[in-house]
Structure formats: C-alpha cells, structure tokens
Amino acid sequence: MQCLNMATHMEINGNSEAKVEGCRGVLEYDDDIVRIKTDKGVVRFSGRCLAIKCLTADSLVVAGSITCIEFST
Amino acid sequence: MFSLKLVRWLLGYVRFSLKGGNPERFYNYCARGGFALWDIMGRRQGGACVGARSYKRLRRYAKRAGCRLRVSERHGLPFAVLHARKHRGIAVGCIAFFLMLRVLSLRVWCVNISGNSKIAVSDISNALTLAGLYPGALKKDITAETVEQKTMLKLPDIGWMSVNMRGCIADVSVEEKDESPKIIDKSMPCNIKASASGQVISTQVGAGTLLVKKGDAVVKGQLLVSSVVEDVFGGNTLKHASAEIIAETSRTFTKEINMKRGVREPAGGFTVMRNLDFFGVSFPLTFKTKPKGDCDVAACRKELRVFGNLLPVSVYEEKWSRMSVKNVTLTEKQAREEAEKALDEAESGELKGVKVTQARPSYRLSGDKFIYTAKLTCEENIAEESGIFVEG
Numbered sequence: 404m405q406c407l408n409m410a411t412h413m414e415i416n417g418n419s420e421a422k423v424e425g426c427r428g429v430l431e432y433d434d435d436i437v438r439i440k441t442d443k444g445v446v447r448f449s450g451r452c453l454a455i456k457c458l459t460a461d462s463l464v465v466a467g468s469i470t471c472i473e474f475s476t
Numbered sequence: 477m478f479s480l481k482l483v484r485w486l487l488g489y490v491r492f493s494l495k496g497g498n499p500e501r502f503y504n505y506c507a508r509g510g511f512a513l514w515d516i517m518g519r520r521q522g523g524a525c526v527g528a529r530s531y532k533r534l535r536r537y538a539k540r541a542g543c544r545l546r547v548s549e550r551h552g553l554p555f556a557v558l559h560a561r562k563h564r565g566i567a568v569g570c571i572a573f574f575l576m577l578r579v580l581s582l583r584v585w586c587v588n589i590s591g592n593s594k595i596a597v598s599d600i601s602n603a604l605t606l607a608g609l610y611p612g613a614l615k616k617d618i619t620a621e622t623v624e625q626k627t628m629l630k631l632p633d634i635g636w637m638s639v640n641m642r643g644c645i646a647d648v649s650v651e652e653k654d655e656s657p658k659i660i661d662k663s664m665p666c667n668i669k670a671s672a673s674g675q676v677i678s679t680q681v682g683a684g685t686l687l688v689k690k691g692d693a694v695v696k697g698q699l700l701v702s703s704v705v706e707d708v709f710g711g712n713t714l715k716h717a718s719a720e721i722i723a724e725t726s727r728t729f730t731k732e733i734n735m736k737r738g739v740r741e742p743a744g745g746f747t748v749m750r751n752l753d754f755f756g757v758s759f760p761l762t763f764k765t766k767p768k769g770d771c772d773v774a775a776c777r778k779e780l781r782v783f784g785n786l787l788p789v790s791v792y793e794e795k796w797s798r799m800s801v802k803n804v805t806l807t808e809k810q811a812r813e814e815a816e817k818a819l820d821e822a823e824s825g826e827l828k829g830v831k832v833t834q835a836r837p838s839y840r841l842s843g844d845k846f847i848y849t850a851k852l853t854c855e856e857n858i859a860e861e862s863g864i865f866v867e868g
Contacts, residue, residue, distance in 0.1 A: 429503050433518050457516075460508055463507075
C-alpha cells in the first residue's frame with residue numbers, strides 16, 4: 404500500500420504486523436495506540452498489545468492485533 | 477531471522493528499562509542518531525534492546541528526553557567472555573578441552589578387526605602394530621595400502637584385507653585364504669598297497685586293477701591294486717591307481733599313568749596388578765611386584781566402549797596366584813578314567829578317520845604305574861599309494 408506521499412511506504416501483514424518506511428518519528432506509543440509521523444501527516448494504529456518491534460531512523464515495525472489504521476494531516 | 481539473532485548474540489546486546497520523561501521522544505532521538513532499537517516496550521513498562529556498544533551513547537538522549545536508563549539484562553558472547561574471565565578455571569578447561577580434542581583427533585583411537593575366524597585377533601593386531609597401525613599412532617603416518625601389504629606379508633594366511641579410517645577408528649576387514657586342495661600328480665603311475673594288516677570289508681577302485689576281494693586277509697605292504705591295466709587288445713598300460721579299501725584291522729592302545737604325582741594347587745594368597753593403557757601407553761595403577769616362587773597368572777583386559785566403539789582406554793589386570801605342589805596318589809578308578817579320556821582324545825586325534833567298532837580294555841598295576849591297554853577292532857581305509865620307478 405502506498406500512502407500519503409511517494410516517500411512513505413507501508414506494508415501490512417494481515418492484522419498482526421505493519422512495516423512503515425519513511426516515518427519521521429513516534430508521536431505516541433502505548434499498548435493500544437501507536438501514532439507515527441510521516442512527511443505529510445500522521446498515521447495512527449489502534450489495537451491490542453501493540454509493540455514496536457524495531458525502530459530505525461526512517462522505518463519501524465508495529466506488531467500486535469491491529470484493529471484500525473487512521474491517516475490524518 | 478536466525479542470522480539476525482546470531483549476529484546480535486555475537487556482538488552482544490542489552491535490554492534496558494526506561495523510566496520517567498518522554499519515552500517516545502527518546503526513541504525518536506535514538507532513531508535519528510542512527511541507533512537501531514528492537515523489542516521496544518510501551519509507555520507503561522518502557523525499555524528496549526540495543527547493541528552493547530551503543531548503550532552508553534544513549535544516555536545523552538535519555539537526558540534530553542528526561543528519562544532514566546537502567547540495564548536490566550545483558551546477553552551475548554562479549555558478556556559470556558567477561559563472565560568467564562572471573563572464572564578462569566572454566567576458560568582454562570575450555571582451552572584444554574579443545575586442545576585435547578585437537579591433539580586426540582590426530583591419532584588412531586582404536587583398531588576394529590573383523591572377518592577373521594582362524595587367525596587370532598592378537599596375531600593380526602601384532603602384525604598391524606609392526607605395520608604402523610595401533611591405538612595412538614598418528615593418522616597422517618598411516619597409509620592404508622602400505623599397512624595392508626605389510627600385514628599380508630607377515631600373515632600369509634590372509635587372502636585379502638582392507639584398512640579404512642573412519643574418523644579416529646581404523647576398521648580392518650580380513651578375508652582368510654581357503655586351503656588349497658592337495659595336488660595329486662596323476663601322470664606318475666603308482667600301486668596301492670596295504671597300510672595295515674586286516675581283513676577286507678569293501679573295495680572301491682577308481683583306477684588300476686584290483687587284486688583282492690571282500691573277505692581276503694591282507695598283510696601290511698601287500699599289493700592291493702596294481703597300476704598295470706590290461707586293455708581289450710591285450711596291451712598293458714600303467715595308471716595312477718586309486719582306490720578305497722576298507723578293512724577290519726586291529727590296534728592296541730596303551731597308556732601308562734603314574735599313580736603318584738605332584739599336583740599344583742592354589743596355596744592361598746594372590747597379587748593383583750593393574751595397568752591403565754591410554755593410547756598404547758601403559759600407566760601402572762598398582763605398585764606391587766610379581767610374587768616370588770611358583771605362581772599362576774590370569775590376565776584380562778577391560779575395554780571401554782561407547783556406542784559400540786572401542787575407546788583407546790583400557791585396564792589390564794593380572795592376577796598372580798601362589799601355587800604349591802602337593803603329592804597325591806590316584807585311585808584305580810581315577811587312573812582308569814584318565815586313561816579312558818586319553819583314549820577318547822586319541823580317537824579324535826591320531827585315530828581320526830578310523831572307526832573303532834570294538835574296544836576290549838584291560839589294565840594292570842606295575843609298581844606306581846597304572847598300565848591301561850585297549851585292544852581295538854577298527855574299520856579303516858588301508859589303501860596307501862606306492863610309487864613305481866619307471867625307466868626312460
């Protein structure tokens with residue numbers, strides 16, 4: 404799935420894992436919400452037992468039971 | 477995934493806990509600083525994993541984010557090595573283990589010999605030792621072909637053998653030679669004469685002219701089958717006579733037995749000597765010496781096997797028992813039993829091929845001697861080849 408702009412790339416594996424490339428940082432991180440900043444907006448993952456499995460300068464992996472993904476500018 | 481985990485373990489990593497401040501900001505600082513974090517915990521627990529070398533450099537980001545860092549777990553090889561430094565014995569043990577493993581793997585641990593039935597294992601083992609193959613020999617010095625050739629030259633009864641190295645185990649397969657049949661030169665004419673006196677029971681002629689018949693009495697050396705064969709035209713031909721002439725013969729078996737004799741028997745008390753053999757080198761486990769005087773020795777070797785494989789470690793034990801000679805006098809019954817046993821042995825030894833149909837034993841005492849005499853009626857093949865000198 405290509406979203407927000409060409410620099411951000413997101414791959415979703417079922418509802419258990421999401422890989423985001425081109426993220427600009429973590430805004431909020433908790434068991435049920437992960438909000439990340441991208442070049443053109445904010446992506447919000449909602450669910451249960453959410454965890455950031457891996458975090459680097461421009462990518463992260465969110466794992467857990469994802470129930471909702473919201474995009475906002 | 478496994479390779480990633482392996483690399484992380486080899487380089488070492490720490491799990492740290494995060495308290496206070498703004499964890500999200502801390503994670504962002506770390507990510508922008510080029511530090512990869514994994515297994516990141518949420519706001520409630522706070523913490524993540526990071527490479528061991530990077531941990532110290534995260535403190536400034538923690539300070540900036542207002543968080544406190546604390547190492548909760550350490551994993552990986554660098555920490556294991558650090559831990560081992562405190563326990564030098566473990567490190568020395570590990571080094572010694574690998575050193576021994578390396579040294580021992582260069583040598584032959586054991587020699588497995590298979591396929592022999594007539595040749596004793598000890599004979600083959602001795603020949604192999606002389607050829608350079610023995611427990612403890614360096615593997616690089618062993619050439620299978622050379623060992624095979626040298627062993628076969630030492631033991632001519634071996635028809636074929638192969639030496640295969642299986643790790644530190646030398647498998648030696650042996651095939652013994654079959655006995656070649658006796659070659660009879662049938663081109664040379666010969667007669668058949670009687671090897672013993674007796675009465676003919678049956679005749680079976682392969683070649684030649686039979687001169688006796690069933691029921692005839694023959695004496696030792698008498699011509700039984702002539703090599704001269706007359707053809708239908710009246711001409712004579714010399715043949716290599718062959719025949720089986722079964723005759724009833726008489727034999728006498730005599731056995732003299734001393735009634736008074738010295739019998740060796742245990743005098744009580746023994747000495748056990750043990751050696752530990754390791755790679756062909758013997759180390760004494762007991763420091764006793766061989767007892768003086770008349771002794772009997774019984775030796776045994778206890779070998780160590782793991783999963784059926786012989787290890788180069790064995791314990792050799794010798795039990796030296798003191799003996800004394802006691803004078804005893806046999807009873808007539810004992811002497812007779814001994815004589816009868818000797819007769820049985822003779823029947824399976826020197827009288828092999830001779831069928832004893834009747835035995836009439838008798839015995840008498842002559843001083844300290846018990847003389848046992850058995851008159852035997854036998855059935856045997858009395859045909860014996862006798863060569864003929866032919867001129868020209």
